[in-house]
Amino acid sequence: MNNNLKAKELREKRAAIWDEMQAINEANEGRSLSKDDQLKWDGMSAEMNALKSDIDRFERTAELEREAAEKRQINIDAGLDVDRIEENDHRSKEEYKKRFSNVLRAIRSGNVDPADEKFLKEYRGTSTQIAGTTTLGGFLVPEDFSFELEKYKAAFGGMLQACRVIRTGNGSDLPWPTVNDTSNVGALITEGTQGIVSDVTFASKTLESFTYYSKVIKASWELIQDSAFPLDQLIAEIAGERIGRIINQHFTTGDGSSKPAGFITDASSGKTAAANSAITYEEILDLKHSVDPAYRMGPNAYFMFNDSTLAAIKKLSVGSSDARPLWQPGVSVGAPDTIDGTPYVINQDMASIGSATIPVAFGDFSKYVIRQVLGDEMVVLRERYADERSNGYFVYNRYDGKLINTDAIKYLTMAV
Numbered sequence: 126m127n128n129n130l131k132a133k134e135l136r137e138k139r140a141a142i143w144d145e146m147q148a149i150n151e152a153n154e155g156r157s158l159s160k161d162d163q164l165k166w167d168g169m170s171a172e173m174n175a176l177k178s179d180i181d182r183f184e185r186t187a188e189l190e191r192e193a194a195e196k197r198q199i200n201i202d203a204g205l206d207v208d209r210i211e212e213n214d215h216r217s218k219e220e221y222k223k224r225f226s227n228v229l230r231a232i233r234s235g236n237v238d239p240a241d242e243k244f245l246k247e248y249r250g251t252s253t254q255i256a257g258t259t260t261l262g263g264f265l266v267p268e269d270f271s272f273e274l275e276k277y278k279a280a281f282g283g284m285l286q287a288c289r290v291i292r293t294g295n296g297s298d299l300p301w302p303t304v305n306d307t308s309n310v311g312a313l314i315t316e317g318t319q320g321i322v323s324d325v326t327f328a329s330k331t332l333e334s335f336t337y338y339s340k341v342i343k344a345s346w347e348l349i350q351d352s353a354f355p356l357d358q359l360i361a362e363i364a365g366e367r368i369g370r371i372i373n374q375h376f377t378t379g380d381g382s383s384k385p386a387g388f389i390t391d392a393s394s395g396k397t398a399a400a401n402s403a404i405t406y407e408e409i410l411d412l413k414h415s416v417d418p419a420y421r422m423g424p425n426a427y428f429m430f431n432d433s434t435l436a437a438i439k440k441l442s443v444g445s446s447d448a449r450p451l452w453q454p455g456v457s458v459g460a461p462d463t464i465d466g467t468p469y470v471i472n473q474d475m476a477s478i479g480s481a482t483i484p485v486a487f488g489d490f491s492k493y494v495i496r497q498v499l500g501d502e503m504v505v506l507r508e509r510y511a512d513e514r515s516n517g518y519f520v521y522n523r524y525d526g527k528l529i530n531t532d533a534i535k536y537l538t539m540a541v
Contacts, residue, residue, distance in 0.1 A: 128187035132180050133458050139176045140456045142169050222267040232346045263502035277365025282373030283472030287490035296334035296498045303328045303529045330527045332496040338521035339364035346514045364520035376526040377474040385526040388493045395535025401480040406441050412537045416488050420533040425491035428469035433477050434484045481541045488534030498523035
């Protein structure tokens with residue numbers, strides 16, 4: 126199956142549904158929708174959301190296939206034995222995955238094969254996630270497990286999708302330089318004239334490392350011993366969702382006290398709405414243009430809001446004499462849905478529209494830097510829950526996040 130072609134078909138179907146929704150708007154000529162039309166509109170909107178999930182899946186698969194093909198071609202061009210490299214790489218990953226699963230499914234410490242444990246520890250090396258202590262006894266999760274974790278973390282947030290993510294080999298404090306030089310311009314000089322000095326003021330913010338974990342996930346011995354039970358997949362899904370929810374919340378609204386400082390904490394208001402229960406077409410545009418073009422027009426500029434706010438933005442032209450929609454679906458392969466031509470990211474930790482809330486943000490989200498330490502690690506608790514005939518599992522890692530340029534992102538504030 127050609128994943129890009131399938132994605133293209135679904136995008137065309139989605140665009141046709143959007144045309145139908147717009148026809149409903151135009152047929153009502155500025156009047157509020159009838160109950161039947163509103164139900165039809167809402168149904169088509171839900172179908173478009175479902176199609177978007179399928180499109181993302183097909184396009185992500187196509188992207189991974191492309192990356193694998195490029196990597197293979199690089200090795201071929203270098204004269205390497207590609208088949209042997211790929212076979213050895215596959216065997217190594219499968220071996221680690223198999224031994225990792227064996228360790229997860231051992232119900233008592235005495236059931237753990239020493240060879241499996243030795244293999245995982247050697248792969249893990251001597252790294253530790255907790256500074257100043259010995260290892261927690263965790264094992265680096267295998268590639269497939271890690272991919273699932275990252276997928277669920279990103280799905281239950283938005284910040285991991287929009288922001289700049291860096292990975293470091295240890296958890297030491299990381300100073301990050303900050304500078305805003307948008308107010309400085311060059312100068313015209315004549316021949317033989319000494320140049321003008323205009324100093325750039327550099328500062329820095331420190332990215333720390335705060336430990337997050339999934340809380341303990343318990344599984345009964347009966348389930349663990351059932352070879353058909355997808356233990357690895359279930360733990361990855363639950364742990365990814367749990368960690369994704371808490372880090373996204375802190376990257377959005379964290380106060381910076383023993384936790385990351387969310388972007389809303391350090392950004393400023395670019396527009397205040399006239400009402401406390403609704404936003405307008407003009408207010409969205411004013412927010413966008415409150416951000417300097419240096420950040421507004423870059424490749425990392427996004428709107429950010431939760432799903433209920435997206436629904437409100439989609440309906441701005443409903444019942445209005447101005448039927449031009451702010452929201453437009455992406456039609457070509459890889460093209461995102463947009464607000465006034467700019468992509469957006471759904472972040473459920475953004476507030477909904479209401480009195481004095483902050484429901485919409487806009488700006489260059491690459492200026493919010495998320496730091497992740499090493500890879501995710503898994504700890505197995507076998508004896509702690511033995512009286513319940515269960516094992517406990519948790520995944521942990523360390524993160525921090527900071528807005529390194531406070532002019533790069535602005536938000537919309539609702540009236541009181």
